[in-house]
Amino acid sequence: MAAAADDAKETARLNLDAVPTLELTTTAQGRVVMLRGLWTALALARRKKTLLGLVRALPRGDLAWDLTQVEKLDHVGAQALWRYWRGQLPRQVALTAAQRTLFARLATFDTTRETPEPAPRISFVSRVGFAIFSLCDHLRDGIGMLGQFIFDLLRMARHPVRAPWREISANIYSAGTQALGITALTAFLIGIVLSYLSSQQLKLYGASTFIVNILGLSIIRELGPVLSAILVAGRSGSAITAQLGVMRVTEELDAMRVMDIPHGLRLIAPKVIALAVAMPLLVMWTNIVSLAGGALAAKVELGIGLKYFFSTLPGAVNIANLWIGLGKGVVFGMLIAFVACHFGLRVAPNTKSLGEGTTQSVVTSITVVILADAVFAILFSRVGFG
Template sequence: MPLTAPNPAPDAPSAIAPTPATATAPRVESAGESGVLASGAWTALSFSSPRHWKALSESLERLPARADTAWDLRPIKQLDHIGAQLLWNHWHHAWPAQIELDPQHRAVLEHVARYTCSVPVEPPPTFVQHLQRLARGGSRSVRVARDFLALFGQFVLDVGTLIRAPHRGPWRDFSGQLYQFGATALPITALVGLLIGVVLAYLTSNQLRNYGAETFIVNILGLSLIRELGPVLAAVLIAGRSGSAITAQIGVMRVTEELDAMRVMGIPHGFRLVMPRVLALAIAMPLISMWTSMAALLGGMIAADMALGISPSYFMSALPRAVPLSNLWLAMAKSAVFGVLIALVGCYFGMKVKPNTESLGRGTTSSVVTSITVVILIDALFAVLFKGVGFR
């Protein structure tokens, strides 16, 4: 005789009857080989239960990923926009091959499908975006180049502002900087140029005497001093003298919080600090370069008279024939570029000084080293670009 389970007590709950929470839990299960049956309440209130959400997520992951799957949503009791969004995301924003559901549930799904934006495919980054990303997160040299380029661009804008409104220009600062960079640098540049001319003439005369080509000392001294050594020597002296002074001046203003006070008062740093110094050095450098070359030629002429017997009158008459005038214009143009870069480098490192004395000394040293390096690089660039200019 088969055994039967005893009847439960009248006041005890049924062991197999589902509770209301279990009856409304969202469920999904396979119905046949290519069918899926969804039931329960697909609402935000049902998803708030961690147990229901975990069970539903595991059921959705176990479903076969087939494009011809037929979905039966008629057993679903309640469907709000949260449940509809979950289904739509599981379908990868596309309707399944076959679907059966009630009209009110279809309306909710169509509303979600209409206003759910698909994830756009981002186009590949352009070359400009690559450069911007590299400038923001690149190495220190890239960040320095970016900041220096921004400083140069601000200088160009400030020059445009000065041309449009010259009455607003800081002319007193400009004249003071021109005197400091130009007039006060004449004695030291003349002395160094004179000595370099003497040394170069003596060294050259020893070699020319062996070949009987003493008269070519005019060509060697003229081309080397006017075209190369004069501008480079003057730029190196100004980089060590005026470039460090620019960095120290602006750096001290950073330490004493004068730059912050100028920003609070609305005084632009570029227009009042950077532009006068750059313009003053751009005008003073060609004149200092020509002055240094003249002093060096004077020293070379004296040494050539003493070592080789080349008279000053012959030296002066042969110099225009040996050195075309284009060399002088090239040297002055090169010196103007040197002046702009030396002033910009000095202003850049002055702006980067932190409010402490250690940073001030480190910034001044970096300014001088960088300025001299830039001068040599630009001189090499000019030599390559204008290698066919100024020679007979």
Template sequence: MPMEDSPPRIEVQHGPEGRVLLQGAWTAANLTQKPLWDALAAQLKALRAQTASSASPAALRWSLSPLEKLDYLGAQVLWSAWNHHWPAGLQIEPEQRAMLETVEKFTVRPLPPPRPSWLEPVLMLGERLLSLLSHAKGMLRLLGQLLLDMGRLVRHPQQGPWRDLSGHLYNFGATALPITALVGFLIGVVLAYLISQQLRQFGADAFIVNILGISLIRELGPVLAAILIAGRSGSAITAQIGVMRVTEELDAMRVMGIARGFRLVMPRAMALALVMPLISVWTTIAALLGGMLAADISMGVTPSFFFNALPAAVKVSNLVLATAKSVVFGLLIALIGCHYGLRVKPNTESLGQGTTASVVTSITVVILVDALFAVLFKSVGI
């Protein structure tokens, strides 16, 4: 009967020059047994700290002569324990050396960690600026193409994508009414409760109509509607055009000579520019109803008083300003959604990244443009 291989062992001889004797069979069959490997790994970890290059006088002297067997897995374990360096005073058989030299030849040493450079922040800033300029250039090109397509539509209205426009009006507008009304109503309730707690301290209950009216009609209503539409319809625009990129429909349109701007960008931009003012007014009305209900419950301000005091508290110019802002919001959301959709690469990872970037950029641009309107038209309706 063939004799079984003895388990791999490590014997450390202490003295002026420490010696490490390797015994047993260092083969894959033995090293893959968990109890044996755990014991050897602990010993090798302790010895690895003491093992240095051959130039080190304090290096341990390893002896592989007592080994019964050594295969490539055992050689790889030893080479890793030696930190990819040959130890000093190594006693080894020619066959063992040849095997270890083969392992050394095909072992990839880990690259040293890159040294930090003061140029890295500058290069990163430059990359961000170039990316920003690329997006700005793409948006400007998209806006110019939209103006050209609108001119073509005026000259040849019979060629317009009216069916696409009507479908987008329904998808972007009618289907968004329930969620915008619900969110607007709840925002009005919360805002009225918070305002009532402060006004009650000064006995200025009647001024809740002024605060709710000017805040909801002029600012919160249009901005809230735009944020909801950016998260709902802006992401849908990017996903729709991005899927067309992934499925190569955009390439097919180019081959067939169909203008992408005229059939994809213009109908969506027109639809959102038309429905955003309506959704803004719808959201504002729902928020006012929620605020009126909360004011009646918390402060006793009756709905009849609310309706009578609202026209005197809020001028019509505030509603005109809010409607104008909503048109700009809708146009920007559509252009940003189309911009990121057209930049999607033909893979699903880029589609997800483009959709996320579209929503974040749309919401950020809406808030920035609202702040710009607030600064430029600060004297309107006051």
């Protein structure tokens, strides 16, 4: 009760309507800056622009300061004055005992505050070394994941009843069926663009009928598998990484390990098998839609009928190109699933790592798909052109 009465008296004594003021006066000792009013956070915020103008108008040189008429000075007001004084009291300053104690604390804080250490500079050679070690680490984990997947396949072949068929079916639906729309739209537009650009060149040489060979070979052998893989990597691969990353953040992966539920059999194998099954179907779907768009553009630009286009297509493109494209789909799907699961399991239990892991997963998946496509081009360079 006594403390509350003292606080009430102190509040009554202070003039709560007093605004912080700053006045330059001239005395026998020289020019003195007189401070009055409430120098608190609330009062300073209300009169910030006026005070800044008064401070800028102060003359340069050694000035004396008088803070004895200030009704109340809190830490915010003292910090503002301390910064204006550049971290030290003026040579001539009049303070009360409480004010002197407050500025002494600020001075102590400035001397004991730790200065941040500059970030160490890493040379180019060190960066290359770190990149090589990081690549070796990823390859080691990837090879281990591949070996575990092979063991899981053998276990599923030995005990088919215990295989995660429901998870495989769900992943086929999410990665394959739900991707039909965006894949069809992109493939149709790409087929139109490719046919239109090719027809402009074929017109110049009177070789309009070769549009069937160009579109058939490029779409069935290369464009269909690569386009499907890039779309699946950006859509399904990121979803897989995010799913596993969230399970890491929510500690579901740790709970599965405690309950002796293998991650490979229940999480990795269903996704790899699902993408291996769904990707060839998506490649076939992409081929059909893209060829339809190309045939439509060829009819508009070159006058080639749809019946002639699709009847000539089997003779213009060797069937081996179709099998190469479908094989690419299987390999690309498995690679995307492995990369997505790899980065998903490496996510740290925080949101920042989740975002970085998802981004790395998509970028790495697309890069791996392009590299694998280059390997296919080298290995089968003499197949399908007879």
